[in-house]
Amino acid sequence: MARSTSKDAQDLFRALWSAYSATPTNLKIIDLYVMFAVFTALIQVVYMALVGSFPFNSFLSGVLSCVGTAVLAVCLRIQVNKENKEFKDLAPERAFADFVLCNLVLHLVIMNFLG
Amino acid sequence: MSKLVVFLFLALIPLLPLLCNSFSPEKPSDRRVLVLLDDFAIKSSHSSFFKPLQSRGFDLDFKLADDPKISLQRYGQYLYDALILFCPTIERFGGSIDAAAILDFVDSGHDLIVAADSNASDLIREIATECGVDFDEDPAAMVVDHSGYAVSATEGDHTLIASDDFIKSDVILGSKKIEAPVLFQGIGHSLNPSNSLVLKVLSASPSAYSANPKSKLTSPPSLTGSSISLVSVVQARNDARILISGSLSMFSNRFFRSGVQKAGSPVKHEKSGNERFLTELSKWVFHERGHLKAVNVQHHKIGEADEPAIYRINDDLEYSVDVYEWSGTSWEPYVADDVQVQFYMMSPYVLKTLSTDGKGRFFTSFKVPDVYGVFQFKVEYQRLGYTSLSLSKQIPVRPFRHNEYERFIPAAYPYYGAAFSMVRISFSRIFAFVFLSLN
Numbered sequence: 340m341a342r343s344t345s346k347d348a349q350d351l352f353r354a355l356w357s358a359y360s361a362t363p364t365n366l367k368i369i370d371l372y373v374m375f376a377v378f379t380a381l382i383q384v385v386y387m388a389l390v391g392s393f394p395f396n397s398f399l400s401g402v403l404s405c406v407g408t409a410v411l412a413v414c415l416r417i418q419v420n421k422e423n424k425e426f427k428d429l430a431p432e433r434a435f436a437d438f439v440l441c442n443l444v445l446h447l448v449i450m451n452f453l454g
Numbered sequence: 455m456s457k458l459v460v461f462l463f464l465a466l467i468p469l470l471p472l473l474c475n476s477f478s479p480e481k482p483s484d485r486r487v488l489v490l491l492d493d494f495a496i497k498s499s500h501s502s503f504f505k506p507l508q509s510r511g512f513d514l515d516f517k518l519a520d521d522p523k524i525s526l527q528r529y530g531q532y533l534y535d536a537l538i539l540f541c542p543t544i545e546r547f548g549g550s551i552d553a554a555a556i557l558d559f560v561d562s563g564h565d566l567i568v569a570a571d572s573n574a575s576d577l578i579r580e581i582a583t584e585c586g587v588d589f590d591e592d593p594a595a596m597v598v599d600h601s602g603y604a605v606s607a608t609e610g611d612h613t614l615i616a617s618d619d620f621i622k623s624d625v626i627l628g629s630k631k632i633e634a635p636v637l638f639q640g641i642g643h644s645l646n647p648s649n650s651l652v653l654k655v656l657s658a659s660p661s662a663y664s665a666n667p668k669s670k671l672t673s674p675p676s677l678t679g680s681s682i683s684l685v686s687v688v689q690a691r692n693d694a695r696i697l698i699s700g701s702l703s704m705f706s707n708r709f710f711r712s713g714v715q716k717a718g719s720p721v722k723h724e725k726s727g728n729e730r731f732l733t734e735l736s737k738w739v740f741h742e743r744g745h746l747k748a749v750n751v752q753h754h755k756i757g758e759a760d761e762p763a764i765y766r767i768n769d770d771l772e773y774s775v776d777v778y779e780w781s782g783t784s785w786e787p788y789v790a791d792d793v794q795v796q797f798y799m800m801s802p803y804v805l806k807t808l809s810t811d812g813k814g815r816f817f818t819s820f821k822v823p824d825v826y827g828v829f830q831f832k833v834e835y836q837r838l839g840y841t842s843l844s845l846s847k848q849i850p851v852r853p854f855r856h857n858e859y860e861r862f863i864p865a866a867y868p869y870y871g872a873a874f875s876m877v878r879i880s881f882s883r884i885f886a887f888v889f890l891s892l893n
Contacts, residue, residue, distance in 0.1 A: 393865055394863045400869065401868065404872065442884075446880065449876075
């Protein structure tokens with residue numbers, strides 16, 4: 340087996356990127372949204388490790404709001420993906436309504452637990 | 455007629471507290487003292503001991519120990535505050551008094567002075583044993599000391615001992631040092647090791663032993679050295695005080711007045727230490743000294759005057775208590791630097807030494823620990839010679855109320871920001887979608 344080089348890695352990423360470029364725009368937006376939420380959760384974990392766990396409820400609600408948002412967005416992405424045949428009978432409007440409702444419940448709980 | 459009697463009786467009931475004004479907590483000194491004697495000659499031969507008592511205000515009631523009319527109580531009330539037993543040979547008291555009655559008298563908080571002698575009767579020994587003092591079992595035994603004896607005209611009598619091995623306690627023996635040795639002639643005793651309340655006030659020298667001086671010493675004496683106690687005191691847990699001496703003659707005028715020179719010592723004292731020693735000791739026994747009371751326990755939050763019904767964790771509070779010592783005539787401020795208060799729930803969470811202002815007021819301040827529950831302020835003060843103080847006052851401590859926490863904690867701002875930004879991007883997505891679909 341040939342030794343992998345940085346050229347191989349570049350080829351790999353380029354191939355990945357070109358494959359991803361074919362994704363519809365609305366799914367790309369959801370991906371961006373998930374990445375933002377996960378990144379915010381990571382920042383909070385690092386901050387907690389630096390400052391200490393003192394308002395622990397605030398920490399939990401901050402991180403869980405990010406994680407929850409990300410999970411709900413992933414669920415939405417699965418349901419509205421045209422290539423996913425599992426949900427082909429489900430209208431995207433219905434999936435989006437579920438997403439909105441779950442978000443409302445999530446943020447209500449988070450706001451109560453935050454302070 | 456019978457109605458009238460009942461009415462009179464009812465009318466007298468409010469006067470009852472006036473009729474029984476003995477040993478009140480307000481005036482803890484004894485007033486009425488029963489003195490039981492073997493014969494009335496002791497009243498005059500020991501008058502130097504009795505006279506100062508009478509001049510200090512004690513009402514001495516001299517009775518023969520076998521007088522059939524003597525009794526300690528009538529209608530359930532004690533007639534006396536204290537009892538002096540100068541009857542070492544009595545086998546049975548007259549009247550209704552027996553050893554159990556005397557111990558009941560002590561158990562109800564009254565004081566007792568017992569003077570035994572060689573040939574002390576079983577009754578006196580029994581009373582002493584109950585108080586934690588065991589006299590030498592040989593009835594003819596006396597304390598003999600061939601190096602610590604008192605020099606007298608008739609050389610060879612080494613049963614007359616000059617002892618100056620006093621207990622080191624200002625409250626029992628007075629603050630002024632007793633210079634002259636104390637003359638003692640009588641039976642020695644040992645303290646029961648299981649009794650923690652009995653104290654040796656005057657002990658024999660290391661060269662003393664207890665044996666019959668008239669017979670040859672065949673076996674080693676049972677009591678030797680400074681474990682022999684000559685005079686002992688007990689302060690019971692109910693503050694009753696007991697003095698037990700192995701010598702009746704140490705209270706006598708002859709010993710009070712005689713000069714004393716301890717063998718081997720060049721100093722000849724004009725007067726023996728007996729008078730000082732026994733006067734100071736009788737002051738202690740009759741509660742003219744070393745009787746404490748604690749009043750006016752107060753606690754409050756710093757900056758407030760009222761006593762709260764409950765504290766919150768981490769409150770700062772002040773605690774104060776007034777402690778006085780009875781001087782025989784009035785309550786004097788007690789001064790000490792070792793009174794401590796505990797903030798106690800199962801174990802002391804806070805233990806603080808109280809500062810004093812010299813006017814009897816003891817105070818300190820501390821922070822309530824970060825633990826909630828039902829606490830007690832406790833003062834447990836037990837010092838040699840003083841009556842014990844035991845105060846406790848219950849106080850609950852609650853946690854913070856939910857609205858006593860900070861509304862916004864600066865350290866949590868990143869978490870707030872994250873949560874709100876999640877809300878914001880979620881809803882901007884929703885609005886964007888609705889807006890786009892409407893167009």
